Amino acid sequence: MAKDKKQPRPKAETPKGFRDYFGQDVTERRDMLDRIAQVYHRHGFDPLETSAVETVEALGKFLPDVDRPNAGVFAWQEEAVPGGGTAGDWLALRYDLTAPLARVAAQYRNDLPSPYRRFAMGPVWRNEKPGPGRFRQFYQCDADTVGSASVAADAEICGMLADALEAVGIDRGDYLVRINNRKVLNGVLEAAQVREDQAEDVLRQIDKFDKVGREGVLALLTTGRLDDSGARIDGVGLSEAQAGPVLAFLEAKGADNAATLDNLSTAVGGSAIGAEGVDELRQIAAMLAAMGVAEDRAVIDPAVVRGLGYYTGPVFEAELTFEILDEKGRKRQFGSVAGGGRYDGLVERFTGQKVPATGVSIGVDRLLAALRAKGLAGAEVAGPVVVTVMDRDRMSDYQSMAADLRAAGIRAEVYLGNPKNFGNQLKYADKRGAPVAIIQGGDEAERGVVQVKDLILGAKIAAEASVEEWKSQPAQTEVARADLVAEVRRIIG
Structure with a gap:
């Protein structure tokens, strides 16, 4: 009788397009988000956590319009899951955080305050x-x-966005919140007599x-142009006269907000919707000034054209203005780390009633990369103090030492591997990034003392000191057991 074929072992690998986050990455991201959350909380915003899973119906326009509604999302049909819902229902992992907000605002509209800040x-x-820097799961x-x-x-x-950037460590002068308005552009299109x-x-x-400048855009709006490869790019077909208001809009940035707003008023001509958009920008500029947000932090800028097909009013983005070196050693500006604007129809799909909304989204990974580029994150995070084990039968004593350190607010752990080889314990402490190792053998226990080994100083001495200095063991100190916490605190500062 033939034996069953042995099943191959599964590969220990991360699925394509996903990644694992270890201690330092998780800690840095959490610390950054905690600082942002404190700013949002001070502005009166409440935290909201929604399910990772939404109905495909609730995701709505965020999904491609296809017969099988799992293109672009991770989705499954309820009838295929034991104990699932109604046959034909589809569920999906959330695609963003905006669609769940729409569902929450509609579902709890009678319970939530209005306006609702979250x-x-x-x-x-x-x-x-997936691709370089593009993952299937992100924050x-x-x-x-x-x-x-x-x-x-x-x-x-x-x-609030400007405050959040400063809270995580971005200095004034290294960022700029730039603000535009879709209504202004609508007015420009009207003044240019652009067909729908x-x-x-x-x-x-x-x-x-x-990318292409004034002349490039003029060519693209009119008769077309050749790209860098020599290929022909067709133009939109506007006349140069029609293109005039569009170019005036793009070049409306003045020396200050007042000059920019005057230029935008000229660009929209007699358009009522355009004039409304300029007035909204004027109000925003005045309110920011009243809040103490000067033009070196937030400024009216017609060059912000992100999301204009989606947003219905003011639109804004936060740009980091400092330079970094790219992978080829070239200097370049870091660029945008956040964006948002005003959008209508958020809740209308659920209730049939228009509910205005405005919001901003910060690119978590991108902002964290910026902090690392500025040296504000990415430093080695100190590991726990490691209490070594010299005698298995005295494990309670070692646990007591670790507990005393923790009670004093010091991160600490007891070595739980095989204690037979003491060298391996120190190698473990080194791999954990431990600043200090605690050592107590039988002799030290009888005398009521412990050895406190400064691992950071020890590594420095090993790399730089003379043989005589190394032999003197200045990195290891004997102290009374009662003084353990005080000595560790002195070493780690």
Whole structure:
């Protein structure tokens, strides 16, 4: 009788597009998000945690319009799960933090205050092709105000964003919150007599202003241009006269907010919606000034064209202005780390009633990378004090030492591996990044003392000191057991 074929062992590997986060990464991200949360809390925003799973129906327009609604998300059909819901229902891992907010605002509309201010932080999942720096699971950090049509809510978000960046360590002068308004652009399109079927193409060309400049955008709006490879890119087909207001909009940035707003007023011509957008920007600028947010922190800037196809009013982004070296050693500006704006229809899909909302999302991984580039994160995190084990029968004594250290607020652990080889215990402490090792053998126990080994100083001495200095063991001190906590505290500062 043939034996059953042995099943192959599973591969110990992270699924494609996902990654594992270890101690220091988790600690740095948590510390950064805690500082942001404190700022949001001071501004009156409440934390919200929603389920990682939403119905595909609730995700709505955030999903591609396909027959099988799992393109772009990780989804499954309820009838395929034992004890699941109604046949035909689909569930999915949340795609972002905005769709769950829409569902919550509708579901609890009679219980929540209006306006409702909330912030949310957590992982989201996208079933998309991964690439360099592009993962299928990543963190988002959002803050939104739902239920207020006042541009005071937009100004508050912008000021709060500036405060959050400073709270995590970004200095003034190293960031700028830039603000624009979709209504202004609508007015520009109206003044330029852009047809409805041309509007999306015009928006795409406007977005290329930073890359191709004035003449490049003019060509793209009119007859087209050749790209760097020599390939022909068709233009939108506007006349040069029509392109005029669009270019005036893109070049409206003045020496200060007042000059920029005057230039935008000219760009929108006689458009009523455009004038409304300029007035909203004027109000935001005045409120930011009243909040103490000067123009070196937040500024009106027509060059912000991100998300103009989605946002309905003010739109803003936070840009880091300091330079870093790229992988080829070239200097470049770090760029955007957050973006947001005003959007309508958030809750309307559920209730049929328009509910205005505005919000911002911080790119968690990107902001953390910026902090590391500035030397504000990424430093080695000290591990726990390691209490070594010289005698298995005295494990209670060692646990008591660790407990005393913890009670004093010092991170500590007892070595729980095989204590036979003491060298391996010190190797373990080194791998843990321990600043101190505690040693007590039978002789020390009888005398009521412990050996406290400064591992950081010891490593420095081993690398730099003379043989005589090394033999003198200045990195290891004998103290009374009662003085253990005080000596460890002295060493670690």
